[in-house]
Amino acid sequence: xxxxxxxxxxxxxxxFDHTILILGALFMLVPVVLAFITSSxxxxxxxxxxxxxxxxxxxxxxxxxxxxxxxxxxxxxxxxVMLKNSLILGLGFAIGKIIISMxxxxxxxxxxxxxxTFAFWIIFTTLLLPLEVRILPSYEAIQRLDLANTxxxxxxxxxxxxxxxxxxxxxxxxxxxxLAEAARIDGAGPVKFFIDILVPLSQTMIxxxxxxxxVFGWNQYLWPTLITTDEGLFTLVRGIKQIYQTMIDxxxxxxxxxxxxxxxxxxxxxxxxxxxxxxWFVKGLTESDK
Amino acid sequence: xxxxxxxxxxxxxxxxxxxVKPCSxxxxxxxxxxxxxxxxxxxxxxxxxxxxxxxITAGSLSIGDRQVNDVDPADRDVAMVFQNYALYPHMTxxxxxxxxxxxxxxxxxxxxxxxQDAAKMLDLGALLDRxxxxxxxxxxxxxxxxxxxxxxxxxxxxxxPLSNLDAKLRNQMRIEIKALQRRLGVTSIYxxxxxxxxxxxADRIIVLNGGEIEQIGTPAEIYHNPASKFVASFMGAPPMNxxxxxxxxxxxxxxxxxxxxxxxxxxxxxxxxMGIRPEDVxxxxxxxxxxxxxxxxxxxxxxxxxxxxxxxxFTVHVGKDTTATTGEVKLQINPDAIRLFxxxxxxxx
Amino acid sequence: MKRAGFTSIxxxxxxxxxxxxxxxxxxxxxxxxxxxxxxxxxxxxxxxxTFVGFENYTDLTANSxxxxxxxxxxxxxALVTFxxxxxxxxxxxxxxxxxxxxxxxxxLLMWVYAVAPPVAGFMGIMLFHQHTGxxxxxFKALGWDYKILVDYNSTATAFIIVSVWKQIxxxxxxxxxxxxxxxxxxxxxxxxxxxxxxxxxxxITFPLLAPTGFFLLIINITxxxxxxxxxxxxxxxxxxxxxxxTLVYKVYMDGFRGNDLGGSSAQSVILMVLxxxxxxxxxxxxxxxxxxx
Numbered sequence: 001x002x003x004x005x006x007x008x009x010x011x012x013x014x015x016f017d018h019t020i021l022i023l024g025a026l027f028m029l030v031p032v033v034l035a036f037i038t039s040s041x042x043x044x045x046x047x048x049x050x051x052x053x054x055x056x057x058x059x060x061x062x063x064x065x066x067x068x069x070x071x072x073x074x075x076x077x078x079x080x081v082m083l084k085n086s087l088i089l090g091l092g093f094a095i096g097k098i099i100i101s102m103x104x105x106x107x108x109x110x111x112x113x114x115x116x117t118f119a120f121w122i123i124f125t126t127l128l129l130p131l132e133v134r135i136l137p138s139y140e141a142i143q144r145l146d147l148a149n150t151x152x153x154x155x156x157x158x159x160x161x162x163x164x165x166x167x168x169x170x171x172x173x174x175x176x177x178x179l180a181e182a183a184r185i186d187g188a189g190p191v192k193f194f195i196d197i198l199v200p201l202s203q204t205m206i207x208x209x210x211x212x213x214x215v216f217g218w219n220q221y222l223w224p225t226l227i228t229t230d231e232g233l234f235t236l237v238r239g240i241k242q243i244y245q246t247m248i249d250x251x252x253x254x255x256x257x258x259x260x261x262x263x264x265x266x267x268x269x270x271x272x273x274x275x276x277x278x279x280w281f282v283k284g285l286t287e288s289d290k
Numbered sequence: 291x292x293x294x295x296x297x298x299x300x301x302x303x304x305x306x307x308x309x310v311k312p313c314s315x316x317x318x319x320x321x322x323x324x325x326x327x328x329x330x331x332x333x334x335x336x337x338x339x340x341x342x343x344x345x346i347t348a349g350s351l352s353i354g355d356r357q358v359n360d361v362d363p364a365d366r367d368v369a370m371v372f373q374n375y376a377l378y379p380h381m382t383x384x385x386x387x388x389x390x391x392x393x394x395x396x397x398x399x400x401x402x403x404x405x406q407d408a409a410k411m412l413d414l415g416a417l418l419d420r421x422x423x424x425x426x427x428x429x430x431x432x433x434x435x436x437x438x439x440x441x442x443x444x445x446x447x448x449x450x451p452l453s454n455l456d457a458k459l460r461n462q463m464r465i466e467i468k469a470l471q472r473r474l475g476v477t478s479i480y481x482x483x484x485x486x487x488x489x490x491x492a493d494r495i496i497v498l499n500g501g502e503i504e505q506i507g508t509p510a511e512i513y514h515n516p517a518s519k520f521v522a523s524f525m526g527a528p529p530m531n532x533x534x535x536x537x538x539x540x541x542x543x544x545x546x547x548x549x550x551x552x553x554x555x556x557x558x559x560x561x562x563x564m565g566i567r568p569e570d571v572x573x574x575x576x577x578x579x580x581x582x583x584x585x586x587x588x589x590x591x592x593x594x595x596x597x598x599x600x601x602x603x604f605t606v607h608v609g610k611d612t613t614a615t616t617g618e619v620k621l622q623i624n625p626d627a628i629r630l631f632x633x634x635x636x637x638x639x
Numbered sequence: 640m641k642r643a644g645f646t647s648i649x650x651x652x653x654x655x656x657x658x659x660x661x662x663x664x665x666x667x668x669x670x671x672x673x674x675x676x677x678x679x680x681x682x683x684x685x686x687x688x689t690f691v692g693f694e695n696y697t698d699l700t701a702n703s704x705x706x707x708x709x710x711x712x713x714x715x716x717a718l719v720t721f722x723x724x725x726x727x728x729x730x731x732x733x734x735x736x737x738x739x740x741x742x743x744x745x746x747l748l749m750w751v752y753a754v755a756p757p758v759a760g761f762m763g764i765m766l767f768h769q770h771t772g773x774x775x776x777x778f779k780a781l782g783w784d785y786k787i788l789v790d791y792n793s794t795a796t797a798f799i800i801v802s803v804w805k806q807i808x809x810x811x812x813x814x815x816x817x818x819x820x821x822x823x824x825x826x827x828x829x830x831x832x833x834x835x836x837x838x839x840x841x842x843i844t845f846p847l848l849a850p851t852g853f854f855l856l857i858i859n860i861t862x863x864x865x866x867x868x869x870x871x872x873x874x875x876x877x878x879x880x881x882x883x884x885t886l887v888y889k890v891y892m893d894g895f896r897g898n899d900l901g902g903s904s905a906q907s908v909i910l911m912v913l914x915x916x917x918x919x920x921x922x923x924x925x926x927x928x929x930x931x932x
Contacts, residue, residue, distance in 0.1 A: 013836075017733045018740075024730040025747035028807070032754070034773075035762045050771020104658035107651035112644040119655055126666050128918045132865040132887050133910045136894040136903050137669030137676075145664075160665035165658060178376035181343050186390035186437075187364035190645040196389075200380040219755035221869035226895070237755045237869075241877065260765070263758045270753035275746055282749075285809070286816045 032267070039063075039260035046256035058257055066261035077231040077239070079262060086218055086235040086266070092155045093217030094210050101164030102202070106194055108165075109172040110180065123162045131158065131223060139226050149230040158223060164209060167287070171205050172198070208284030211277050215270040236266035292367075292444040292477055293319050294340065298349030301335050309335045311501045312348050317494075320475045322468070326488040327498035328524070334449055336498070337481045341447050342366050353445055364393070369438035370447040374454060375430045377422040377437075383409075384418040387436045408440040411470070428459045435467070439474070446471065446478040452487065464490060485525045489513065497521050515629070519636040522565050522629065528594060533602040534633060535564040542628070544600035550579065550623055558639060563631040568594065568607035570627030573614065577622035581606065586614055670911070677904035688901070695905035705889070705906075712885045715798065716863040723803045724852070724859060727810030732840065734811075735818040745815065752808040756866060760873025763801040767793075767874075774800075788875065794882045797874055802867045809862075810855055817851035818844070857921040861914070886910060 034051050041056035067079035104123065108116055131138060138157050147153030175198070183193045199206075224238040234242060243259040274281050293316060300312035310332040317323050325333040338344040340351060342363035351359055358366050369390075377386050387408055388401045396404075409415050412432045422430055431451065438446055451467070452460045468491050471478050482488055488495050489509045497504040497512065497520075505517035516522035522530040536543040538559055542550040550564075573581075581604060587594040595606040595614050599621070606621065608614060630639040645651075677695055679688040699705045734744045751759075766774045767787045778785035778793075787793045821844065829843040865887050875882050879892065886906065894903030 014737065017737050020733050021730065021737065021740075021744045021748075024726070024733075024807075025744060028748060028751050028804070031762045031766060031804070032751075035765065038765065048771075050768050051765050051773050100657045100661065103654040107654035110644055111651035112646055113651050119659065123658060123662060126662055128915055129666075129670065129911055130861070130865050130914070132868060133890075133907055133914060134666070134669050134673055135891065136900070136907060137673040138665060139895075140672065141665060141669045156661060157665040160661045162658075162662075176374055176376060178372040178374055179378065181338075181341075181363075182370070182372060182376035182378075182437075183389075184343065184363045185341060185368065185370050187393035188389075190647055190650055192393065193645075197378055197380075201378075203380070215753050219753075221755060221757045221872075222891070237757055240757055240761050241873065256765075259761070263761050267754045267758050270755075271750050274753040275750050278746060278749070281752075282812055282816065285752075285812055 032264075035260050036264055039257055039264055041257055043253050043255050043257050046260075047253045062257040062261040063265070065255075066258045066265060069258075071243075077234055079236070079239075079265060081232065082234050082236045082239045082262075083265065085233055086237065086269075088151060089154060089220065089224070089235050090214045090218035090270075092151065093158055093220075094213035096155060097159050097164045097213050098206060098209060100159060101162070102168050102199070102206075104165045105168035105172055106198065108169055110190065110193075123165055126160060126162045127166065131161070135222060135226065138223075142227055148227055149233055151233070153227050154224060154233065155217075158217065158220065164213065167209055167284075168202070168205070170287075171202060175201065204280065204283070207277070208280040208287070210284075211273055211281045212284040215274065218270050236262065240266065292354035293317060293352075294445060294477060294479070295352040296340075296349065297351075299336070299339060299346055299351050300348035301332070301339060301344065302347045309501055310339070313503050314349070315496065315503070315506055317477055317479065320477055322471055322478045322480065322491060322493045323496060324488040324492035324494075325479065325481045325496050325498060326483065326485060326524075327504075329483055331498040332501040333481045333483075333498045337447055337449055337479060340445070340479060341368055341370050367444040368447055369441045369443040369445075370449065371434045371438050371451040373450040375422075375434040375451075377430060377433055379422050382419050382421055383414060383425070383433050383436075386422070386433055387440050390437065390441050404440050404442075405436075408436045411439065412436050427455050428463065431455060431459075431463055435470070439470070443476065446476050446480075448478065448480040448482075450482055451480075453482070453484070460487075467491070485527065489525070495525075497524065499524075515638070516565070517638050519563055519565070519631045522631070526567065528568055528605045528607070530565045530567050530629070531599075531602075531604050532563055532565050532631075533599070533604070535562055536560070537562045537630065542630075544602070550625065550628070558630075561633050562639065563633050563636075565629040565631060566623060566627060568605045570624045571606050572622045572624075573606070573608060573612060573619050574622035575620055577620040579621040579623060580618055581621045582618050583614060583616045586616065673904045673907045673911075675904075676900055677908045679901050681898075681900040691901070695901045696909075698902065699905055699909070708884055708886060708889050711795070711883045712864065715795065715802075715867075715883070715885060716860055718799050719802045719806065719863040719867070720856065720859040722799070723806040724810055724855060726803070727807045728814050728848075728852075730807070731811050731814035731818055732844070734815055748811050749808045751805065752812070754805065756805060756869030757873040759801050759805045760870040763797055763870070763874050764876070767797045788880075788882060791881070791883055794875070798867070798871055798883065801870050801874065802863065805867075805870065806859060806862055810859065813851055813855055813858075814848065817848050821847050854921070857917055860917060864910075864913075 034053070037055055038046060038050075038052045039062055040059035041052050042058045045056065046052065067083070070076055070078050107113070108120060108123075113119070142148050142153045142157065145153070147156075179197060179201075180193060183197055188196060218235075219237060220235070221237050221241075224233075224235050225241060228234060228238065231242075240259065240263055243255065243262065295316050297314050298312040299310070299314070300308070301310040302308045313336075325336060327333050335344055339346050340353075342358070342361060346359050350357055353366055353368070378389065381389065384405055387405045391401045391404060405418070406415075409418055412435055414429070414432055414436055417425060417429060417433075422433065425433065431454075434451065448467070452463055455463060464487060480487075480491060489512075492509055494506065495509055495512050496506050499520050505512060505521050507515075507517075512521060512525055516525065516530070519532060523532060533544060542562070542564055544550070544564075579599065581595075581597055581599045583595045583597040583606075585596045587596065590610070592610055593608050593612070593614060595608060596603070597606075597616075598604060631637060632639060676688070678690060678692060680691045680694070681688045730748055734741060734748065737744065766772050767785075768775060769787055769789070772787075775785050775787070784790075785793050785796075787797050825843065825847070829839050833839045833842065864885065867885065868887055868891070871879075871884060871888055875884075879888065884892070887910065890903050890906045890910065893899045893906065897903075
């Protein structure tokens with residue numbers, strides 16, 4: 001019919017869909033944008049008026065203070081040190097976890113082991129109990145091993161869970177069997193097969209799990225809070241707690257601007273990684289199924 | 291190049307399942323042997339035992355003069371082409387082909403020369419720097435062949451190498467593989483479930499069923515003188531017509547009505563299964579046997595007539611010049627082409 | 640295990656050793672220790688301990704404060720799970736539907752995943768501030784005398800809003816990938832069978848998403864129970880006082896501030912059992928999930 005062809009009726013459904021999505025995006029975005037805007041104001045201003053909606057003039061000052069001004073009780077720690085510690089925690093956790101869990105998954109999938117089922121259950125029971133549940137005894141263990149205030153004590157206990165192993169086990173099982181067989185006929189032993197074939201084959205998976213683990217490690221809070229009392233080992237996320245604690249302890253005006261700047265700095269690296277490596281990140285998250 | 295000797299080789303899994311019953315046969319130097327059978331018949335397990343990918347639980351296997359039961363796959367001097375090709379996805383074609391040589395400690399220059407040779411032989415020259423994901427199915431198949439050829443092995447093993455290709459490519463690769471094997475003269479064992487591949491490629495066919503060898507023979511022997519009902523119905527498309535019948539005084543009685551002359555010198559009396567190939571029957575108005583045509587399949591070069599003979603489903607193969615329509619016709623059956631089997635054991639009489 | 644596994648003995652043992660030893664030292668030892676000390680009463684000055692059997696456990700159930708916290712945890716978990724799942728589902732369905740800007744929406748809705756819970760909590764401090772917070776102003780405009788850290792419900796509301804905000808991205812990602820894995824042919828068949836988009840959603844899409852939903856339910860419960868620690872600790876500035884708290888926070892307070900090792904360990908064990916039950920439940924669901932696909 002000519003009439004329906006000449007005038008297409010306006011459809012409201014897409015407008016509705018976009019409205020909901022835009023509202024959702026704003027809900028996620030606005031708090032951070034406000035935090036960023038507010039971080040450009042002076043401490044006095046923020047203490048008086050709270051969240052600011054227009055940019056101020058103290059942006060550079062707050063960020064350089066957050067990064068370079070020595071603070072804390074001992075006045076030895078600045079943002080750069082915390083940034084370094086966060087990187088060490090994020091990278092150390094991600095890399096350590098990937099290496100250890102790839103090795104374990106390889107042993108479980110590719111070898112005929114009498115105790116394989118037993119090892120499997122030993123490892124996978126750890127999936128059941130997050131660190132938060134066993135926080136006190138883990139802390140006690142670290143004290144007894146004299147690992148408090150060390151990077152080892154900070155990183156290694158976090159690795160004691162099977163998420164990575166589970167993930168790599170699933171992936172290795174999906175690798176065609178014939179690949180290992182072809183490699184055996186080509187004269188590759190277990191070590192060669194692992195290094196020449198399996199690791200290169202897992203590149204995407206490694207990248208995906210690396211992102212998840214890096215973010216997880218970087219964002220750790222409870223464990224670093226307990227295990228590091230030495231300010232030289234504070235991470236950014238841990239350092240934020242320090243700032244509001246000095247806010248309570250000292251009766252001066254809290255350094256809000258500086259603290260917000262530090263919060264922005266703390267979220268920037270993981271957020272950028274998640275945004276730029278989005279497809280790997282989504283793959284890692286949805287395929288690992290935690 | 292080498293002979294292969296299997297002496298009572300069998301495979302029983304730890305759970306007690308006997309995948310391959312002890313079997314013995316020899317493969318001559320340079321011979322192309324096809325293992326054929328339905329899925330689950332044990333043909334792949336047998337091949338994988340020869341390759342060393344599966345433990346041998348009974349008997350002895352020799353390649354050349356050497357018993358290899360406990361020799362590592364890499365040291366058996368065999369090369370294998372897998373069904374899904376098993377190319378290393380992250381390596382270029384060049385590296386894929388050269389990987390086995392590299393592991394043997396061959397020098398880089400020699401690897402390069404050998405890879406070039408193999409690539410030339412298989413027409414892969416232009417593809418050497420591509421990754422497997424950038425290749426078509428047929429090209430991947432060639433790379434898998436190249437990986438086998440470059441090692442200059444004593445024995446080629448093929449595990450259904452063509453089953454992932456479309457029909458046209460499969461026919462073409464069939465001829466290429468056979469030609470290549472002829473040229474190189476390497477002893478080969480080829481596993482397939484496709485009887486056409488078995489017939490066209492083999493010097494000798496080994497038919498397997500239920501973990502047991504049913505028959506060993508040249509394609510012609512297997513086709514014309516099947517050792518059992520199973521072989522008769524598995525080899526040939528359409529398969530041999532099989533009907534229960536009664537043999538009395540050198541005459542075959544179908545359902546008590548139609549009678550046929552049995553092949554020469556039969557003094558056996560009793561129930562039999564009669565087999566006749568669809569092309570060993572002609573339509574002849576003067577023939578003794580009535581046949582009701584129900585469906586005519588037009589295949590261009592020839593026709594298949596499906597219908598019933600004395601109540602049994604029956605197929606007749608006729609040339610393109612013989613016209614046929616549904617309805618009743620008379621058949622002339624060549625008595626020399628009739629094969630008889632014992633109904634219970636299925637063995638040929 | 641693979642069909643043609645390697646047969647070496649020492650190599651797999653060596654490969655498993657790092658993982659197994661870390662687990663032994665930092666998982667089984669502490670977990671066992673927790674179970675053990677939950678049966679003892681620790682002397683507050685550290686001079687030994689007395690075996691008290693189940694007393695630490697019975698003390699807890701008799702403790703009205705503990706039961707109040709347990710009840711709050713249940714309500715908090717239910718609300719956080721419900722809101723973060725339903726908002727994420729709505730957004731995922733819309734993001735799956737729109738054609739223009741689909742990728743940008745995806746990015747805008749998932750990046751908060753990478754924000755650390757205490758950072759989220761810190762922004763919460765500013766937004767919910769008793770005198771200067773814009774959300775406080777908003778609630779006051781609605782007629783609610785909103786006073787965070789003073790009024791129980793006000794604090795609880797802040798906990799829930801920040802926790803939901805932080806959890807939406809994970810749910811969104813899973814729902815979206817669940818929606819995108821529904822075969823095109825099924826969607827097209829539904830388009831032909833049913834004119835109404837709403838009916839199509841409830842009859843076809845929602846049942847097909849159910850496995851993802853069940854899985855996320857467990858994930859969200861675990862999140863609300865444990866991963867919200869950083870948010871809560873930041874919002875109450877480490878001094879909960881009379882404010883609401885969750886069970887995990889209570890474990891931390893009793894163990895590290897109150898030095899009640901036995902009581903805290905008993906609480907840990909109770910949480911362990913809770914998680915075990917959840918996980919068994921989850922495994923059964925995952926089994927079902929495999930049947931679906």
